Amino acid sequence: MAFFAHQIRRGFSSSAVRNVVIKQVTIIGGGQMGAGIAQVAASTGHSVTLVDTSDDILKKSIKTIEGSLKRVVKKKFADKPEAGEEFIQKVLKNVSTSTDVGSAVQGSDLVLEAIVENLKIKQDLFSRLDKLAPAHTIFASNTSSLPISDISSATNRLDRFGGLHFFNPVPMMKLVEDTPGFIVNRLFVPYLYEAIRLYERGHGSKEDIDIAMKLGVGYPMGPFELSDYIGLDTIKFIMDGWREMDPDNTLFAPSELMDKLVAEGKLGKKTGEGFYKYK
Numbered sequence: 001m002a003f004f005a006h007q008i009r010r011g012f013s014s015s016a017v018r019n020v021v022i023k024q025v026t027i028i029g030g031g032q033m034g035a036g037i038a039q040v041a042a043s044t045g046h047s048v049t050l051v052d053t054s055d056d057i058l059k060k061s062i063k064t065i066e067g068s069l070k071r072v073v074k075k076k077f078a079d080k081p082e083a084g085e086e087f088i089q090k091v092l093k094n095v096s097t098s099t100d101v102g103s104a105v106q107g108s109d110l111v112l113e114a115i116v117e118n119l120k121i122k123q124d125l126f127s128r129l130d131k132l133a134p135a136h137t138i139f140a141s142n143t144s145s146l147p148i149s150d151i152s153s154a155t156n157r158l159d160r161f162g163g164l165h166f167f168n169p170v171p172m173m174k175l176v177e178d179t180p181g182f183i184v185n186r187l188f189v190p191y192l193y194e195a196i197r198l199y200e201r202g203h204g205s206k207e208d209i210d211i212a213m214k215l216g217v218g219y220p221m222g223p224f225e226l227s228d229y230i231g232l233d234t235i236k237f238i239m240d241g242w243r244e245m246d247p248d249n250t251l252f253a254p255s256e257l258m259d260k261l262v263a264e265g266k267l268g269k270k271t272g273e274g275f276y277k278y279k
């Protein structure tokens with residue numbers, strides 16, 4: 001319980017939120033982030049409903065959670081495999097799935113959105129949710145780059161709306177940003193784009209640039225590996241949005257290669273191909 005409640009209290013100044021107890025959590029979007037957040041919330045004792053657009057996607061989300069829990073348990077319960085299996089079953093019992101967002105938000109203390117990084121789509125969702133969710137429910141977005149005030153403007157619950165920015169993979173990354181003006185992506189996404197532009201200008205191969213960053217500064221993944229891991233659509237959405245707001249900023253310049261890969265549906269690991277091929 002403590003984890004979510006702590007983040008909520010830190011991030012929201014309103015008295016409507018300060019003393020709230022978070023028990024029921026609805027997570028909308030069962031992709032890589034939504035599944036990871038559902039896992040962490042369920043592992044810390046919350047009752048979680050995971051919502052997506054089809055049962056097939058949700059089946060995949062549960063499989064992802066199961067796989068990730070096995071990895072966690074392998075280390076955490078190295079000497080007690082039975083206790084580890086018990087933990088996995090307990091966590092999975094805390095997660096239910098639904099394709100009906102209206103019923104999923106009933107009784108929910110916190111609705112956390114992790115759908116596609118697109119302002120209009122997020123606004124449409126929250127506008128619907130505002131009418132469907134109980135009055136006490138807190139809303140939060142896992143957006144990577146969009147101003148929370150722009151997303152929340154589609155609702156009438158500005159005193160119970162905030163940003164909770166998790167990092168990928170959620171079960172491993174220890175940071176959650178909940179202050180205005182996220183720091184990490186403002187530095188990190190231009191870095192990824194600059195790596196792509198270096199490659200486009202012929203300064204090095206993808207492999208060499210990845211190896212250089214791993215060996216030279218000790219990053220666990222190079223920029224091309226990491227872009228594929230995050231999802232090229234997400235990175236492009238972030239950059240396109242920033243460029244729209246500040247078109248003259250050279251840090252936000254586009255990349256032809258990135259645009260081409262996204263147009264071809266080569267979004268990285270999640271589609272089997274991005275800068276690299278998988279499977």
Ligand SMILES: C[C@H](O)CC(=O)SCCNC(=O)CCNC(=O)[C@H](O)C(C)(C)COP(=O)(O)OP(=O)(O)OC[C@H]1O[C@@H](n2cnc3c(N)ncnc32)[C@H](O)[C@@H]1OP(=O)(O)O
Pocket residue numbers: 068069071072074075143144166167168169170171172173185188220221226230
């Ligand atoms: C754009 C957004 O808005 C913001 C972002 O999220 S930016 C992205 C931030 N994330 C990063 O920068 C990630 C960088 N990469 C890493 O930290 C590491 O490569 C990594 C943790 C993903 C994987 O670690 P790595 O040593 O490279 O590979 P691997 O051997 O598979 O994993 C090491 C251990 O991590 C754990 N692990 C990795 N992924 C996991 C997951 N999804 N769930 C649970 N455990 C996991 C496992 O315990 C694994 O041990 P195992 O060998 O027993 O399975």
Ligand SMILES: NC(=O)c1ccc[n+]([C@@H]2O[C@H](COP(=O)([O-])OP(=O)(O)OC[C@H]3O[C@@H](n4cnc5c(N)ncnc54)[C@H](O)[C@@H]3O)[C@@H](O)[C@H]2O)c1
Pocket residue numbers: 028029030031032033034051052053057113114115116117118125142143144145165166167168229230231234270
């Ligand atoms: N990938 C990352 O590293 C990362 C890190 C931090 C934050 N984020 C942010 O988290 C959000 C999700 O990113 P992701 O990487 O998990 O994306 P993803 O593509 O893996 O998953 C998005 C999921 O949302 C579902 N979805 C789309 N519209 C929906 C709707 N109206 N109702 C219900 N479900 C819907 C899709 O079917 C998909 O399963 C984005 O806002 C992204 O910017 C991503």
